[in-house]
Amino acid sequence: MSYTGWILLTASLVGLSCGLIGVFLILRRMAMMADAISHSVLLGIVIAFIITRQLSGGHMLIGAIIAGLLTAVLVQWFNSLSIQHDASIGVVFTTLFAIGVILIATQVGNAHLDVKHALMGEITFVPWNTIELPFIGAVPEAAFLLAIVLIVVLLAILAFYKEWKITSFDPALAASLGIPVMLMHYVFMSLVSVTTVASFDAVGAIMVVAMLITPAAAAYLWTDRLSVMLVLSGAFGVLSAISGYYIAVWLDTSISGSMAFATGLVFMISFLGSPKHGLLSRVIRPFTIPSA
């Protein structure tokens, strides 16, 4: 596949997996947890690197899951000690992120791992960092990792669709029906962590928040059905990733920045134009004549 082809595929995989996970982040009112986890996974990656001395996908995923879960557990714990939820999120992730930054600066500072890369991502390098797969041949490691994460996310959503729905909508009922609400919460946090870390190489820690939140927030404006919202959000993610790439080529600027900007455009269009919640429909509706 061509260089551009790999970049578009990698970016689309980011858009799709982030779009799917983002739906439940929005519905569970946990948008800020995405921000928190996207930062604190840096610590997990750094520690995985310190222990194994290599930047391999598998180690990074494990480090990210541990860091993501640690964030979720600490936030929950502080909150149970009467510290406001948003305050505990702010305290926990900045501290974990800071430890990651300090470790990078002192322990592992080298060409492979630096703060700027972790924050902004560098999708232009993705096609060169390949691994050999049987039958398929050379594949960029980031794309391979993202494909695996996407399969895991899809399986988790399809297999436990009704459990995700009920624990998001009414956790009290879910618990009284015997569904392990807290376990589902931590599994979800793990999914957010692996999605984030797999997207790291491509878009970085800050832009991944845009990919997680914005397409889902836009999809929410278009539909009243959870299944439709999932499909739309994934589609918006892919659309933003691809159009973001071409915006970047056109303006000769940062690819990850343009992708995040494209998600913002999709949201703006949805906000103005969606038939149910859009600004335009509110203005226009009084003048339409009911067909029935």
Place this chain on the structure above:
Amino acid sequence: MAVLSVQGLNASYRRNKVLDEVSFEVQPGSLTSIVGPNGAGKSTLLKVLLELHPKLSGSVSFFGSTFGRMKTRVGYVPQRGSVDWDFPTHALDVVMMGLYGHVGWLKWPKRCHREKAMAALEQMGMADYAGRQISQLSGGQQQRVFLARTLVQDADLYFMDEPLAGVDAATEQAIMATLNELKTAGKTVMVVHHDLQTVEDYFDHVLLLNRTVVAHGSTEDVFTKENVYRAYGGGLRWVREG
């Protein structure tokens, strides 16, 4: 055998003690209202019983066993304000959620579940609204959807947290008719209730709660001026005369 037996239950909320040595027993086929001032621990009591909120000490038994074993026999209607009504789902879907325990892990709801949910909506007079997004229902209609969801659970003991709060008169009558049907069918119902004027008309038992049990028994014996005063302290303006 008591449907529900509570002994010396203590619980706190954000370090304030809200339940203090609460003990009572509920007999099968009773329709009990839980009444008390704001902050008396009514909702917390339900949450502790359903293990949604931790208890400090005390014992609770359902049908002579633990909640964990009897889960499927217990139904719960949370307060209407406790869920996000903008959630992308429709009335029928919400009712089907009551059946998720029956559907089982890794399975999708089938046609029989759909039909059962539809029947419950019909019973609550909500069949025409099955496909309506839930934020586009009135407060009373939302409460009927919640009640339909509880009906499909087919439990033996129901807990309801303020089902009559902020609903229209027609919904109030529909809900009370349903509660009486449940009672006739031998089910037990406990309702957190805020309207003292309707307690005598609607419920055969009363649990007066203010952090601890002030009085508990049949409405006739327990719902007296003195007891209500004791439960509400000096804060009560309304007292039923005669």
